[in-house]
Amino acid sequence: MADLTPDLVLAKTSKGTREIAERIFGLDLRLRRALILVDGKATLGELMRRAAGIPDFVETLGTLVDRGFVAPASDAASVHDEITRPLRDDAPHAADRPPQAQVIELARQLLGEHAGRVVARLESGGAGAVELGMSVDACYKLIRLTIDEKKAEDFLRRARRILAAG
Amino acid sequence: MPVDVSALITYAAIVVIAICLFMVLSLRKGVPGGVVGRQWRVLTSLVALFTAGYLVAPFFGVLPVETMRLIVSLIFLFGAIYVLITVRLVYRVIKELAG
Numbered sequence: 145m146a147d148l149t150p151d152l153v154l155a156k157t158s159k160g161t162r163e164i165a166e167r168i169f170g171l172d173l174r175l176r177r178a179l180i181l182v183d184g185k186a187t188l189g190e191l192m193r194r195a196a197g198i199p200d201f202v203e204t205l206g207t208l209v210d211r212g213f214v215a216p217a218s219d220a221a222s223v224h225d226e227i228t229r230p231l232r233d234d235a236p237h238a239a240d241r242p243p244q245a246q247v248i249e250l251a252r253q254l255l256g257e258h259a260g261r262v263v264a265r266l267e268s269g270g271a272g273a274v275e276l277g278m279s280v281d282a283c284y285k286l287i288r289l290t291i292d293e294k295k296a297e298d299f300l301r302r303a304r305r306i307l308a309a310g
Numbered sequence: 311m312p313v314d315v316s317a318l319i320t321y322a323a324i325v326v327i328a329i330c331l332f333m334v335l336s337l338r339k340g341v342p343g344g345v346v347g348r349q350w351r352v353l354t355s356l357v358a359l360f361t362a363g364y365l366v367a368p369f370f371g372v373l374p375v376e377t378m379r380l381i382v383s384l385i386f387l388f389g390a391i392y393v394l395i396t397v398r399l400v401y402r403v404i405k406e407l408a409g
Contacts, residue, residue: 258342289406292343 148188148202148209153217155184160213167298170253171213178204184217244271246306247280254299258291277307320367327364331357345406349399356392360385 156164160179163169171179177198181191188205195201208214241249244266251262262283269279280303288296334354341347363385370378 285406288344289346289403290341290344291347293345296344 148206150187150189150192152188153185154182154188154191154205154209154214155217156182157212157215160208163213168253169211169213170256172256174198174200174204175208175213179208179213182208182214242271243273243306243309244276247276247303250302250306251283251299254295254302255287255291262286262291273307280304280307317368320364324361324364324367327357327361331361345402346399349395349402352395353392353399356388356395359388360392 156179159169160182163171163176164179178195178201181195181198182205186194188202191205192201198204205214248263248266251266252259255262265283265286266276266279269275269282280300284296284300284303287299334350334357338350338354341350363381366373366381370381373381
């Protein structure tokens with residue numbers, strides 16, 4: 145892990161940029177807020193002042209560095225390595241897996257501890273294109289009614305993308 | 311020995327509302343958010359309020375008449391709000407499922 149000194153400048157890796165845009169790795173709110181603050185310009189000391197409301201901010205940044213979302217901006221080559229390696233490690237051949245498995249993974253990432261019923265519905269609904277489409281619609285309603293309306297919209301949009309690609 | 315019917319009904323009401331309180335609190339984990347989850351928090355608060363009100367009911371005899379009337383009218387008001395929220399919730403669920 146990088147030595148997080150106050151004058152260190154951190155930047156998002158492409159994995160971090162992708163997470164901001166697509167939420168594919170399902171970071172919790174604390175990690176996501178810290179990631180948003182990292183801009184490739186501010187020093188760690190400046191970030192700590194901006195992040196007064198985020199508890200354990202330095203530890204949170206350390207987690208982001210460890211997981212490849214953030215890297216020291218001064219080392220461009222290393223940043224590039226951090227960019228590509230974690231993506232391959234965390235999402236191995238995602239497109240090669242069947243759509244049903246991808247949608248289940250999506251539900252787990254998006255809903256965390258609340259994914260149980262949604263995953264059970266997806267698993268019992270069948271793996272065919274039509275059945276999976278119906279399961280996705282049913283899960284969208286389930287998430288919207290009982291978990292979170294925004295996450296439901298996010299789930300539907302990304303699940304449909306998986307279905308379209310599959 | 312004469313049977314105090316109104317007291318029996320009151321005690322039965324307390325038992326039923328206690329069961330309701332237990333159920334809303336138990337089910338709350340299953341609906342952390344969304345359309346139902348949001349309304350569920352309000353319903354939980356109302357059931358807790360009713361429970362408190364019902365528990366006071368056996369002591370109505372020792373309360374001043376004005377206080378008793380105020381409690382009863384508040385229970386009526388919040389009861390009506392509870393029914394309104396429940397009806398709206400059922401309506402929203404049906405609409406979501408049909409949509």
